[in-house]
Amino acid sequence: GAGVSQSPSNKVTEKGKDVELRCDPISGHTALYWYRQRLGQGLEFLIYFQGNSAPDKSGLPSDRFSAERTGESVSTLTIQRTQQEDSAVYLCASSLEIRGAEAFFGQGTRLTVV
Amino acid sequence: KNQVEQSPQSLIILEGKNCTLQCNYTVSPFSNLRWYKQDTGRGPVSLTIMTFSENTKSNGRYTATLDADTKQSSLHITASQLSDSASYICVVSGGGSYIPTFGRGTSLIVHP
Numbered sequence: 207g208a209g210v211s212q213s214p215s216n217k218v219t220e221k222g223k224d225v226e227l228r229c230d231p232i233s234g235h236t237a238l239y240w241y242r243q244r245l246g247q248g249l250e251f252l253i254y255f256q257g258n259s260a261p262d263k264s265g266l267p268s269d270r271f272s273a274e275r276t277g278e279s280v281s282t283l284t285i286q287r288t289q290q291e292d293s294a295v296y297l298c299a300s301s302l303e304i305r306g307a308e309a310f311f312g313q314g315t316r317l318t319v320v
Numbered sequence: 321k322n323q324v325e326q327s328p329q330s331l332i333i334l335e336g337k338n339c340t341l342q343c344n345y346t347v348s349p350f351s352n353l354r355w356y357k358q359d360t361g362r363g364p365v366s367l368t369i370m371t372f373s374e375n376t377k378s379n380g381r382y383t384a385t386l387d388a389d390t391k392q393s394s395l396h397i398t399a400s401q402l403s404d405s406a407s408y409i410c411v412v413s414g415g416g417s418y419i420p421t422f423g424r425g426t427s428l429i430v431h432p
Contacts, residue, residue, distance in 0.1 A: 210363070239419075248424030249364075249409070262419070297363050304418045308354065309411075311363025 208232070210312035212298050218318045219288055227283040227315045231300030238281050239309060240273060241297040249297065255281060256304050288319045322347040322415035324423035326408075332429045337400055341426045343393040343410030351414035355384050355395045358407040358425065367395070367408075397428075405430045 211230040219225050231238050240252040251265045255275040266272070270288075275281040285292055295316050299309040324345045333339050345353070352371050356364035368377050368384040370393065376385045381398045397404055410423040 237418075241422075249422045251419055251422070254419060256418070265419075299363070308366050308369065309420070311365070313361075313363050 212312035229298030235300035237301045237304040239299045322421040326423035330427040341395045345412045347412040347415040356409040
């Protein structure tokens with residue numbers, strides 16, 4: 207596709223379950239970012255990938271969060287043992303390069319933990 | 321610490337009126353500044369990008385200004401339309417980090 211695609215668009219899960227969120231970036235974009243946006247709040251940086259490598263994981267809120275990227279393409283964000291405070295929209299963005307290039311965002315995955 | 325502050329936090333205007341949103345940043349060294357528009361339930365979309373040497377840039381009814389000396393930017397919206405209702409996010413790249421710094425956004429509501 208022409209843009210960044212995220213799936214699922216909505217996810218409702220029970221507290222304590224694991225969830226996996228997927229991001230398909232624009233083809234050829236080497237940089238990929240994950241953000242979290244709680245209701246009415248700004249974007250909170252989680253992690254970025256340069257190629258398949260994630261040089262800085264310090265933005266991940268806890269060790270329940272992990273992410274990987276393969277083939278310099280698809281990325282997955284996994285949240286283990288979900289908690290209610292994990293409820294948010296998770297946004298993925300990709301850009302041609304890591305320094306200051308325009309980031310193109312997906313529609314996000316709305317995660318609700320009940 | 322790299323920071324981006326936006327004001328006002330929220331703004332309500334009548335259709336057809338103009339408005340100006342503000343962005344102050346402490347990111348240094350500066351690389352570029354972008355304004356994004358985020359419609360409800362959608363991902364942000366870039367409106368303009370400004371580099372150090374640019375003072376003003378327009379995109380239709382949107383005009384962004386940059387004062388790199390005072391580290392301030394503004395986004396002016398002319399003749400507002402209902403579809404302008406959205407969150408407007410100021411994003412600054414630089415500061416020795418690969419990660420751009422996001423402001424919290426200004427929520428704009430345009431009433432008929």
